[in-house]
Amino acid sequence: MKENPVRSLPGIPVLLALIVALLAAAALLVTGVGGLRVMSIVAGVVIAALGVFGLVGLYMVEPNQSAVLSLFGKYVGTVHDNGLRWNNPFFTKRKVSLRVRNFESGKLKVNELEGSPIEIAAVIVWKVVDSAEAVFNVDDYESFVHIQSEAALRGMATSYPYDQHEDGQVSLRSHPNEISDHLKAQLDERLTTAGVDVLEARISHLAYAPEIAHAMLQRQQANAVIAARTRIVAGAVGMVEMALEELQKNDVVRLDEERKAAMVSNLLVVLCADRGTQPVVNAGSLY
Numbered sequence: 001m002k003e004n005p006v007r008s009l010p011g012i013p014v015l016l017a018l019i020v021a022l023l024a025a026a027a028l029l030v031t032g033v034g035g036l037r038v039m040s041i042v043a044g045v046v047i048a049a050l051g052v053f054g055l056v057g058l059y060m061v062e063p064n065q066s067a068v069l070s071l072f073g074k075y076v077g078t079v080h081d082n083g084l085r086w087n088n089p090f091f092t093k094r095k096v097s098l099r100v101r102n103f104e105s106g107k108l109k110v111n112e113l114e115g116s117p118i119e120i121a122a123v124i125v126w127k128v129v130d131s132a133e134a135v136f137n138v139d140d141y142e143s144f145v146h147i148q149s150e151a152a153l154r155g156m157a158t159s160y161p162y163d164q165h166e167d168g169q170v171s172l173r174s175h176p177n178e179i180s181d182h183l184k185a186q187l188d189e190r191l192t193t194a195g196v197d198v199l200e201a202r203i204s205h206l207a208y209a210p211e212i213a214h215a216m217l218q219r220q221q222a223n224a225v226i227a228a229r230t231r232i233v234a235g236a237v238g239m240v241e242m243a244l245e246e247l248q249k250n251d252v253v254r255l256d257e258e259r260k261a262a263m264v265s266n267l268l269v270v271l272c273a274d275r276g277t278q279p280v281v282n283a284g285s286l287y
Helices: 011-035 038-055 131-136 142-155 176-194 210-252 257-272
Strands: 058-061 065-071 074-079 084-087 090-098 100-106 108-109 117-128 198-210
Touching: 011 038, 011 084, 038 108, 058 065, 065 108, 074 131, 090 131, 100 198, 117 142, 117 176, 131 176, 142 176, 142 198, 176 198
Parallel strands: none
Antiparallel strands: 058 084, 065 074, 065 090, 100 117, 108 117, 117 198
């Protein structure tokens, strides 16, 4: 089922013509009743009936709206012209909004790729691009969009871990653009049969489920501490190497291997300690 644009007549000229016809019918009825003219009465009744029936063919199409026309269950076409329009009174007219719409899904509780329960929600921006498919391919396209969006969000959430544990790994928290693109692709695939185009899909809420939130927070803190310690140690080793090289290059003092080891140990303790160290000044001898 694809949309088929169809022409319609401007409604205002048709409305004026119908009003004139109804006035003429009223005049014929008055003349016929007053003069007992049967033909005038019959003509007046027929014209009035046709005029009233013609009014049924008038309908309004607002901006960013379309009207899907069908005749006795058969799809005729879609009208996109705005304003007051007129078509065959036998046509059934169903209005479909083409405006951009958005909604936020409810918070869904799902298991991410590694099996941890999380809460996730998304904002979906969409619009109807094919009125015929929206009307005839699904029963209720708005409900269809909501249900399929939640299903796509669940499927996407189970395909990625919550946090990035390896370099280059795509996760829900660290790669929002990639996750949004994947979710949009999933929605486009599910909603194309309903004539709906997804303009944007982004995660609006992401958190661990309450029952594991505290444990996951501790794990995140531990990972942060390990990463910080690793960087501190790497920097401290570089500083120690630089200190030894400068001492040897400038010939400030000559240290044997044992004294170098002691110096390295002391410098690493000073540089890697959590708290400020208390220096001990040796004023008695070289060592």
